[in-house]
Amino acid sequence: MNILEYDPYLEPFKEDLSKRLFDFARTKKRLLGVDGRLTDFANGYKYFGFQQEADHWTFREWAPNVEAAYLVGDFNDWDGKSHELKAGYGGVWELVVPGKLPVGSKVKVQLMVDGKPLYRVPSYMNYVVQNERYEMDGVIYEPSYQFKHQAPALGKEAPLIYEAHIGISTEEYRINSYREFREDVLPRIKADGYNTIQLMAIMEHPLYASFGYQVSNFYAASSRFGTPDELMALIDEAHGMGIRVLLDVVHSHAVKNVGDGLNLFDGTTSQYFHEGERGEHREWNTKLFNYGKDEVIHFLLSNLKFWLDVYRFDGFRFDGVTSMLYHDHGLGTAFTDYSKYFSLNTDVEAVTYLMLANELIHEFRPGATTIAEDMSAMPGMALPISDGGIGFDYRLSMGIPDYWIKQFKKKTDDQLDLMELWWELTIRRPGEKNIGYAESHDQALVGDKTLMMWLADAEIYTKMDIHSQSLVIDRAIALHKLVRLVTFSLAGEGYLNFMGNEFGHPEWLDFPREGNGDDYQHARRQWSLAENEGLRFKYLLAFDQAMIALEHDHDFLAKSNEVQQKWVKNEDKLLAYQKGELLFVFNFHPTEMKQVSFASGPVELIFDTDDAKFGGFGPRSSFNYEAGSFSAELAARSAMVFKLTSKD
Known part of the structure; x- marks a missing residue:
C-alpha cells in the first residue's frame, strides 16, 4: 500500500488499512459478482x-x-x-x-x-x-433538453471553484431561477476567471432555509428554481463557456419528513436507514443511511450516476463526510492522534460506501472531480483506492477559514503568528490534494460573519464610498486582499470562493423563515455594490479577478512540492516564499514599511496588492535585484508577486 510510503506514521495501523481494502473488495464482490462493473450496477x-x-x-x-x-x-x-x-x-x-x-x-x-x-x-x-x-x-416529467456542448476537460488546470446557490443569486427580494442564473450570473463567473461552479441546494428539499442540506427527493432537481430542462440548459451553457459544474451532493443524511422523502417510506424505519439511535443524527434532526445494506448502496450509487449521466455534472463535493465516517459523527472528538481514525468509532461501512462511490464516479466519468468535506483529516481520504486511500481527488482545507475567523475575532493584528500561519496553510496529508479557501458559505450563515464583516463591521454600510476616509475600511480592504492571496497561493492545489465574497459582500446569509418575518434581505446577492463606480467593492472584485488570472497565467497552485520559504520574520510581520516560477512577498505589519532581502534569481514585478486599481495607495513599495540578491521594501499590509526570469 503506497499510503504507507506517503505517511510512515501509519505503519502501526497497517492492518486497519488492509481491512479497508478487504472490506471494499468483499463488498464489490457481493454486489457485482466476479466480473461485474459498478457502472452496470448503478442503473x-x-x-x-x-x-x-x-x-x-x-x-x-x-x-x-x-x-x-x-x-x-x-x-x-x-x-x-x-x-x-x-x-x-x-x-x-x-x-x-x-x-x-x-x-x-x-x-x-x-x-x-x-x-x-x-x-x-x-x-x-x-x-x-x-x-x-x-x-x-x-x-411525471420527461426532460427534452438536447445538450449542445461537451464538458470541458480540467486536464492539469487547478480547479478554481465558484460556490453558488441558485436561489439567493438575484439582487431582488425573491428566489432566483435556473434560467436567470444562466443569463445573469454565469457571465459574471466567466469574467471572474473561475473554471468550476459548485452548485448547492439542487437536490430537492422541503425547507428552503436548510440550505439544501435536508434532502427529501434525491433524484429531483429542486423545482423552486425551475424545471429539469432549465437546469440542463444552465449546465450546458456553462460547458460552452469552458466551465465545469459540480453538484454539492448530500448522501450523509436525509430529511425526517414522512411522506415527502424516504423516512418510514414502507412503514419501517429500517428500509433505508439504521434502526434506533444509530439512524438518528441528534444535532441535525435527520435520518442516517444504512451503508451496509445492498439496496441502499444501490439507491445511492445509482443517484450519483444519475446526476453525471442525465444532467452531465462534472463531479461532486460530498457534504458531511465526517458525519459519515464516525459513529459519533465527529462531534466532540478531537482527532489528536491516528488511533482516533482506526477505532470502534469508525463506521467501516460508510468508508466502504465512499470508496465505492469514488470508483463508480471515476469509472463512469474518468475526468470527474470529487471533493470531500471532512473536518477530521482521515488519512488517505484523497488518495487513490489502489494506494490504500478512499479515492477522492481533493479534500477541503476546512481548518483555514476557522483560523482566519479566530485571528480577526480574538487577536490583534500584531498578534498574527507567521509561523503558525505558514503551518496552517502548508501542512496537510502527504500525497493528498486540497482545495484551499478563506471562507465558504459556512462562514456567512446567520449568527456568524463573513471575513469582510469581521474586518469592516458597521462601517461597511457607511464608509465604503471612494470619497470617505476610514482607517477601518483601509485596514479591511488591505487585509481582505492579503488573506485571499496568501490562502490562494498556499492552502491547496485548488481554490474555492463563495458567491459574492470575491467583492466583500456585506452581512450574513439568512433565508426567509418565520423567525425573520419571511424576509429576503439576507437571502440575495447585491451585485450592484461591485458595479457601482462610487463604491470600494469594485476594488476587491478587480483584485480577485487579477488573482485568479495569476493561476491561469502561471499554473502554480498544483506545485505544492515546489514551495520554498525564503523569509519569515515574525516581529516585522514579513513572509516570503517561492512557488513554481513565482515569488510572493508579504508585509502583514499594521503600520510600518518593512525591508526583506535574500538570495534569488532575477525577477519581474507582476502583481501588487497596494495598486490603486485594487483600492490601495501604491505604488509605495519598491524592490531591487543585483547579482543574485533580491531586496524589497513593502508598505504596511501589502504584498507583491514577482516572476522569476532568466534575464540577469
Missing part, C-alpha cells in the same frame, strides 16, 4: 420510477414491507384501483400500462401497511413540487 434510475417504453410505460417501486401498492394521481382522480402494482422479487412492485406516460400529472404511490394507506412521493421521482399544504407531490 436504478433506468429501472425504477417511471420508464417510457416503445408501446407502454412502467412504474416500479421498492417497498418490501407493504401488502399492496397503487399508483394514484390526478390522471386517475387519485383512485389507484385501476393502477395496482404487482408484487415482484425482493420487495419490488411493478405496474405496466399501455400507451404514453401521463406527463404533467401529479402522482404519489399508495402503499398499504397493516390495512392502512400510506401516501409517498416515489423514491426515484425526477420532479417534485410543493402543494398548497407545503407537502411534496411528484410530477
Whole structure:
C-alpha cells in the first residue's frame, strides 16, 4: 500500500488499512459478482420510477414491507384501483400500462401497511413540487433538453471553484431561477476567471432555509428554481463557456419528513436507514443511511450516476463526510492522534460506501472531480483506492477559514503568528490534494460573519464610498486582499470562493423563515455594490479577478512540492516564499514599511496588492535585484508577486 510510503506514521495501523481494502473488495464482490462493473450496477434510475417504453410505460417501486401498492394521481382522480402494482422479487412492485406516460400529472404511490394507506412521493421521482399544504407531490416529467456542448476537460488546470446557490443569486427580494442564473450570473463567473461552479441546494428539499442540506427527493432537481430542462440548459451553457459544474451532493443524511422523502417510506424505519439511535443524527434532526445494506448502496450509487449521466455534472463535493465516517459523527472528538481514525468509532461501512462511490464516479466519468468535506483529516481520504486511500481527488482545507475567523475575532493584528500561519496553510496529508479557501458559505450563515464583516463591521454600510476616509475600511480592504492571496497561493492545489465574497459582500446569509418575518434581505446577492463606480467593492472584485488570472497565467497552485520559504520574520510581520516560477512577498505589519532581502534569481514585478486599481495607495513599495540578491521594501499590509526570469 503506497499510503504507507506517503505517511510512515501509519505503519502501526497497517492492518486497519488492509481491512479497508478487504472490506471494499468483499463488498464489490457481493454486489457485482466476479466480473461485474459498478457502472452496470448503478442503473436504478433506468429501472425504477417511471420508464417510457416503445408501446407502454412502467412504474416500479421498492417497498418490501407493504401488502399492496397503487399508483394514484390526478390522471386517475387519485383512485389507484385501476393502477395496482404487482408484487415482484425482493420487495419490488411493478405496474405496466399501455400507451404514453401521463406527463404533467401529479402522482404519489399508495402503499398499504397493516390495512392502512400510506401516501409517498416515489423514491426515484425526477420532479417534485410543493402543494398548497407545503407537502411534496411528484410530477411525471420527461426532460427534452438536447445538450449542445461537451464538458470541458480540467486536464492539469487547478480547479478554481465558484460556490453558488441558485436561489439567493438575484439582487431582488425573491428566489432566483435556473434560467436567470444562466443569463445573469454565469457571465459574471466567466469574467471572474473561475473554471468550476459548485452548485448547492439542487437536490430537492422541503425547507428552503436548510440550505439544501435536508434532502427529501434525491433524484429531483429542486423545482423552486425551475424545471429539469432549465437546469440542463444552465449546465450546458456553462460547458460552452469552458466551465465545469459540480453538484454539492448530500448522501450523509436525509430529511425526517414522512411522506415527502424516504423516512418510514414502507412503514419501517429500517428500509433505508439504521434502526434506533444509530439512524438518528441528534444535532441535525435527520435520518442516517444504512451503508451496509445492498439496496441502499444501490439507491445511492445509482443517484450519483444519475446526476453525471442525465444532467452531465462534472463531479461532486460530498457534504458531511465526517458525519459519515464516525459513529459519533465527529462531534466532540478531537482527532489528536491516528488511533482516533482506526477505532470502534469508525463506521467501516460508510468508508466502504465512499470508496465505492469514488470508483463508480471515476469509472463512469474518468475526468470527474470529487471533493470531500471532512473536518477530521482521515488519512488517505484523497488518495487513490489502489494506494490504500478512499479515492477522492481533493479534500477541503476546512481548518483555514476557522483560523482566519479566530485571528480577526480574538487577536490583534500584531498578534498574527507567521509561523503558525505558514503551518496552517502548508501542512496537510502527504500525497493528498486540497482545495484551499478563506471562507465558504459556512462562514456567512446567520449568527456568524463573513471575513469582510469581521474586518469592516458597521462601517461597511457607511464608509465604503471612494470619497470617505476610514482607517477601518483601509485596514479591511488591505487585509481582505492579503488573506485571499496568501490562502490562494498556499492552502491547496485548488481554490474555492463563495458567491459574492470575491467583492466583500456585506452581512450574513439568512433565508426567509418565520423567525425573520419571511424576509429576503439576507437571502440575495447585491451585485450592484461591485458595479457601482462610487463604491470600494469594485476594488476587491478587480483584485480577485487579477488573482485568479495569476493561476491561469502561471499554473502554480498544483506545485505544492515546489514551495520554498525564503523569509519569515515574525516581529516585522514579513513572509516570503517561492512557488513554481513565482515569488510572493508579504508585509502583514499594521503600520510600518518593512525591508526583506535574500538570495534569488532575477525577477519581474507582476502583481501588487497596494495598486490603486485594487483600492490601495501604491505604488509605495519598491524592490531591487543585483547579482543574485533580491531586496524589497513593502508598505504596511501589502504584498507583491514577482516572476522569476532568466534575464540577469
